[in-house]
Amino acid sequence: MNVIVDAGKCCGAGQCVLLAPDVFDQNEDDGIVVLLDATPPEALRAAVREAAEVCPAAAITVEERP
Amino acid sequence: MTDTLSAAGGETAGVPEFPMPRAARCPFDPPPGLRSLQEEGPLARVRLWDGSTPWVVTRYAEQRALMADPRVSADITRPGYPAQAPMPKGSFASFILMDDPEHHRLRRMVQAPFTVKRVEEMRPAVQRIVDDLIDAVLAGPKPVDLVEAFALPVPSLVICELLGVPYDDHDFFQDNSKTVIRRDAAPEERAAAGARLNAYLDDLVGRKLAEPADDLLSRLTGRIEAGELSRAEAAQMGVLLLIAGHETTANMIALGTLALLRHPDQLALLRESDDPKLVAGAVEELLRYLNITHSGRRRVALEDIEISGQVIRAGEGMIMANDIANRDPEVFPGPDDLDLRRDAPRHVAFGFGVHQCLGQPLARMELQVVYSTLYRRIPTLSLATDLDRVPFKHDGQVYGVYELPVTW
Ligand code: HEM
Ligand code: SF4
Secondary structure (H helix, E strand, O other): OEEEEOOOOOOOOOHHHHHOOOOEEEOOOOOOEEEOOOOOOHHHHHHHHHHHHHOOOOOEEEEOOO | OOOOOOOHHHOOOOOOEOOOOOOOOOOOOOOHHHHHHHHHOOEEEOEOOOOOOOEEEOOHHHHHHHHOOOOEEOOOOOOOOOOOOOOOOOOOOOHHHOOOOHHHHHHHHHOHHHOHHHHHHOHHHHHHHHHHHHHHHHHOOOOEEHHHHHHOHHHHHHHHHHHOOOHHHHHHHHHHHHHHOEOOOOHHHHHHHHHHHHHHHHHHHHHHHHOOOOOHHHHHHHHHHOOOOOHHHHHHHHHHHHHHHHHHHHHHHHHHHHHHHOOHHHHHHHHHOOOHHHHHHHHHHHHHHHOOOOOOEEEEEOOOEEEOOEEEOOOOEEEEOHHHHOOOOOOOOOOOOOOOOOOOOOOOOOOOOOOOOOOHHHHHHHHHHHHHHHHHHOOOOEEOOOHHHOOEOOOEOOOOEOOOEEEO
């Protein structure tokens, strides 16, 4: 799995951090998403998919690699 | 066109009025009229107070798609915007009623204290506030109005501290906020209340400019001095945050408590568990089930938008009725059941798209602390009146109860 975030789209609502705090963080100054781990381990992948699904700004893209 | 619901050409007969009334016996359920529209299809026409006939979007999938669509505008000054009520001249609304890039520019300036981590740091302080207020309730006479004694003070104290607003002024800002968000307040009345809040925040910003402290308003004065923000913009954001920061959460506390008292098996889950996961899930389910922002998200199309076999024309208004989308049986099986163990984080009670609630981490944390503390500390909490006599906020832009007499 490869995770891409688009900080330009992010509105900082923090849903991704709630779901997968080891993969996503928020910038301290303006709450914009910071990607901590672009290739998360198996155990976190369901939460990352969920984060991409609930992200209100469509700022998270998940590429599933075979 | 043979579609009777499409009211183009001013033909509005048969188009239902919006907002719709709830059923008298079901104060927690969305209006039955919305349920019927949802069963017929994802979009329908409704008629507003001014005779206009915007779309109401009733299903979850279509709502999410439209709220996230950049061709959909939240700008209240655009023709076709489906206003809740007559708009007073010189309104004070901030970025909640603006589009990007202006919306994004302003929202980013106030986001810092609302990040998940910063909010988590505030949890012990909120727990203390909640414990102290419960101590006071238990030491006082009964019955007591839970709204006045607990539901309003909790989020008001928190947002005051965060913004740098003196809590001693709470009667002033709570009363004026109530008027601003009352659907049936006369336009002049609402304008006057808004102007009073605006003048109050402007004055506070002035004082923070002279004497900055460690709070959000003071940080905004830094932006003013750097020429990135006008004083008027700062005051307007202050008004938005102050109103949004206390009215909503207060209603969730009081209405949530009433809903739990009516569902004793669900209340027992919270009273008997200290599992933070269960509590967090309960908060999401209560947000979904109660969906207190029952006036719908208001939007207007910037271009023609095709969706589910319909075309929303450029300049047409849309109302995303989140309350009925959160009861969409396609997404939430048994949607009208309050089920605290349901996994419902995908609800749209905070909206969706770039306007999704800025304060949601704070609201979640406050509600988690409240719901996990109140019923454990007052296990015999009960309603001190008949459900019929509880004054519901049918006339509010935000739903809730005006009073909640409780005893124990
Ligand atoms: C349970 C409590 C709350 C609920 C149900 C709630 C609900 C909502 C909803 C539905 C929206 C979207 C408006 C739209 O799209 O038109 C919104 C936006 C907003 N909320 Fe909340 N809210 C709550 C608590 C808070 C708190 C505690 C704050 C703190 C200051 C807050 C601040 C805001 C702000 C500033 C916006 C505008 C965001 C934007 O336009 O970008 N809310 N809220
Ligand atoms: S969920 Fe989306 S919008 Fe919210 S902080 Fe994460 S990336 Fe940004």
